[in-house]
Amino acid sequence: MAFERKKPSGGLIVGLDVGTTKICAIAGEVAEDGVNIINVSSHPSSGLRKGVVVDIEATANSIRKAVEGVSGAAGMVVNEVYVGIAGSHIKSISSYGAVGIKGKEVTHEDVERAIDSASAVYVPLDREMLHVIPTDFILDGQDGIKDPVGMAGVRLEAKVHIVTGAVSFVQNLIKCCERAGLDVVDIVLQPLASAEATLTSDERDMGVALIDIGGGTTDIAVYKDGWLRHTAVIGIGGNHFTNDISIGLRLPFAEAERIKKQYGTVLPSEANDGTEMSVIGADGQIREMPRKYLAEIIQPRCDELLDLIRQEMEIPQNSGIAISEAVLTGGSSLLSGLDRNAESVFSMPVRLGSLGHVSGLGGECNSPIYATGVGLVLFAADSMMPNDKGAFSADVFNRVMDKMTGWFKKIVSR
Numbered sequence: 001m002a003f004e005r006k007k008p009s010g011g012l013i014v015g016l017d018v019g020t021t022k023i024c025a026i027a028g029e030v031a032e033d034g035v036n037i038i039n040v041s042s043h044p045s046s047g048l049r050k051g052v053v054v055d056i057e058a059t060a061n062s063i064r065k066a067v068e069g070v071s072g073a074a075g076m077v078v079n080e081v082y083v084g085i086a087g088s089h090i091k092s093i094s095s096y097g098a099v100g101i102k103g104k105e106v107t108h109e110d111v112e113r114a115i116d117s118a119s120a121v122y123v124p125l126d127r128e129m130l131h132v133i134p135t136d137f138i139l140d141g142q143d144g145i146k147d148p149v150g151m152a153g154v155r156l157e158a159k160v161h162i163v164t165g166a167v168s169f170v171q172n173l174i175k176c177c178e179r180a181g182l183d184v185v186d187i188v189l190q191p192l193a194s195a196e197a198t199l200t201s202d203e204r205d206m207g208v209a210l211i212d213i214g215g216g217t218t219d220i221a222v223y224k225d226g227w228l229r230h231t232a233v234i235g236i237g238g239n240h241f242t243n244d245i246s247i248g249l250r251l252p253f254a255e256a257e258r259i260k261k262q263y264g265t266v267l268p269s270e271a272n273d274g275t276e277m278s279v280i281g282a283d284g285q286i287r288e289m290p291r292k293y294l295a296e297i298i299q300p301r302c303d304e305l306l307d308l309i310r311q312e313m314e315i316p317q318n319s320g321i322a323i324s325e326a327v328l329t330g331g332s333s334l335l336s337g338l339d340r341n342a343e344s345v346f347s348m349p350v351r352l353g354s355l356g357h358v359s360g361l362g363g364e365c366n367s368p369i370y371a372t373g374v375g376l377v378l379f380a381a382d383s384m385m386p387n388d389k390g391a392f393s394a395d396v397f398n399r400v401m402d403k404m405t406g407w408f409k410k411i412v413s414r
Contacts, residue, residue, distance in 0.1 A: 012038075014070065015376025016063065016081040016182075017190070018173065020048045020239060021215025021331060023059075023066040026373035027078070028381065035381045037358055040370055041069030050216035050235055051087025053172040060179035067182065080183045082376045083173065085130065086190035086212075086219050089166035092231040094135070095121050098157040106139065106148045106156055114158035123164055130170075131163040131189055135227045146226065161228055163189055186380065191221035191231060193375030194329045196382070198353030198368070199223065207323045209313050210353075211342075212372065213332040215239045218305060222316050222323060230316040236305045238332030241298055248297040249289070255280050260335070263291050266302040267337035271295040302338065306345040313346065329353035329368040 013035075017024040023045045027038045043066040047058030071078040097117025101110055119132045137145040138157035148156060170187070177184050195210045204223040212219040216237045222230040241264070246256035263277045275291040313323055326346055328339055333352055342350040353368040358378070 012076055012078070013377050013380045014067065014078050014081045015193070015373045015380065016067070016083045016177070017193075017370075017372040017376065018048070018059070018063065018083060018176070019045055019086075019214050019372075020051055020217070020237065021045055022369075023062045024370060024373040025066040025070040025078075025081075026370060026377050027070045027076075028374075028377040030381050035358065035378055037374065037377065039070045040373070041066050042369075043069065045215075047176075048216065050237075051214070051233075052089060052166075052169050053176060056172060056176055056179065059176040063176055063182070064180040067180065078182070080185050081177060082186050082188065082380045083177060083184050084190035084193050084372050084376055085165060085170065085173065085187050086214070086217060086233065087165075087169060088217055088233055088235045089169050090130075090163065090189070090219075090231070090233045091127070091165075092161060092163045093121065095119065095160050095162055096157065097160070098155060101154050101156055104152055106151050106153060108149055110156055111137075111149060111158070114156045115160060118158045118160040119162065121162065126167055127164045128167050128170075129162055130165045130187070131161075131192075133161045133163070133228050135159045135161050135229055136225075144225065161231065163231055186383075188376060188379050189221075189231070190372045191219040192228070193373075193379055194219075194353065194371040195221050195223065195375065196378045197355055197358065197371045197375035198327055198329055201226070203325060203327070206325070207321065209309075209323050209326045211309060211326055211328050211330075211333075213237060213305075213328065213330040213338075215331065218309065218330075220309065220312050222313065222321065224316070224321045224323070229321050230312075232312040232315075234305070234308050234312065236301075236308065238330075238335075240305075241301050241332065241335070244297050244301050245294065249279065249293065250281065251279055252282050259294060260298070263294055264298055265291075265295050265336040266298050266341050268292060268295040268299060270337055298335070302335075302341060303345075306342055309342075310345055324348060326350045327353050329371040331369045333368050 013028050015026045022042050024042045026040055028035050043062055045062050047055035053059050067078050095118045097114055099113045099117055136159040137148045139145055139148050139153040140155055174184055191210055191212050194212045204226050207224040210221040214237045216239055218234040218237055220232045242257045242260055245260055246253045265271055271292040276288045277291050278286055280286055339350045353371050355366045355374055
């Protein structure tokens with residue numbers, strides 16, 4: 001059955017963050033003063049590797065259990081979800097296009113033609129465009145224009161950021177949701193959703209890097225002057241830290257994950273206080289070992305990851321896009337000392353993404369772990385409410401989703 005973009009049937013919005021380590025479902029509703037989060041449900045993920053589906057049945061089962069948790073607490077049956085997409089298959093490029101203005105003023109049709117011109121780039125047959133996002137409009141040589149409609153000119157240029165993904169991955173992700181009994185309403189790039197939940201408009205204007213450190217990959221989104229300027233995916237995440245611990249200390253993976261969360265730090269100085277930790281070996285025996293061993297294993301992997309992130313951030317910086325701050329989200333961003341180490345490597349302020357401005361969240365739910373899921377709910381709700389971010393942004397989102405719809409119809413009906 002062909003996928004068709006739908007409008008939600010009721011007031012309940014469910015965002016589904018399908019990650020390598022966990023499947024997170026967030027239920028929210030549109031209220032008069034914004035969005036209210038009703039419930040959060042999380043279930044261990046199985047069937048994915050580095051954000052890519054490798055076992056459809058296992059992934060569908062994990063999705064089903066996560067959604068059952070949120071629907072039971074909300075007192076409603078969930079049939080529709082907004083899904084985040086990420087993974088090592090995501091690639092992005094920048095492009096440019098220009099058109100002549102037919103009349104005296106720029107119209108929406110002119111803007112569409114400029115974006116279409118910029119979108120006319122070669123994409124390999126096994127990949128498709130997920131998002132075509134404008135990053136700047138230039139009218140008769142004047143750049144920095146966010147909404148050119150109604151302005152007078154003769155030549156309109158558009159710069160766009162194009163995000164592509166592997167056709168097979170998206171097709172498999174949709175199949176997993178369908179086997180879990182769910183209709184996919186929309187699909188959104190995960191770092192864009194996380195940015196929606198954690199970044200302020202001032203940060204987007206000044207220049208900020210959103211760094212989402214998940215279980216299998218690390219996703220990066222750079223904003224400047226309110227526009228998305230750069231995206232990237234690094235094939236290292238929290239599971240690599242855990243795997244290093246498992247090998248280095250000869251522990252089962254689950255036990256390595258437990259002590260990473262309980263005792264882990266990227267700063268050896270924090271662990272040189274003689275603290276001992278209890279670990280359970282593969283033989284079931286409990287033994288004590290110094291916490292500093294853990295830090296000595298984690299630090300090299302952390303240094304590697306932060307250096308790769310720094311290199312990705314230098315790409316837009318070398319093009320004149322200044323970044324004044326970095327914001328960390330994702331479960332692995334909570335590793336003790338990671339934010340301080342990142343400040344040293346990036347030579348800029350670094351903070352953990354906060355969801356405190358979202359109503360209905362409290363306690364443990366106000367965590368960067370849930371940034372993507374909450375962002376998906378906010379992204380969906382924003383398309384239902386009057387847009388206060390500039391008249392053109394909603395048009396762009398709808399146009400991109402319409403293009404994605406045609407692609408989904410093509411691949412799902414195969």
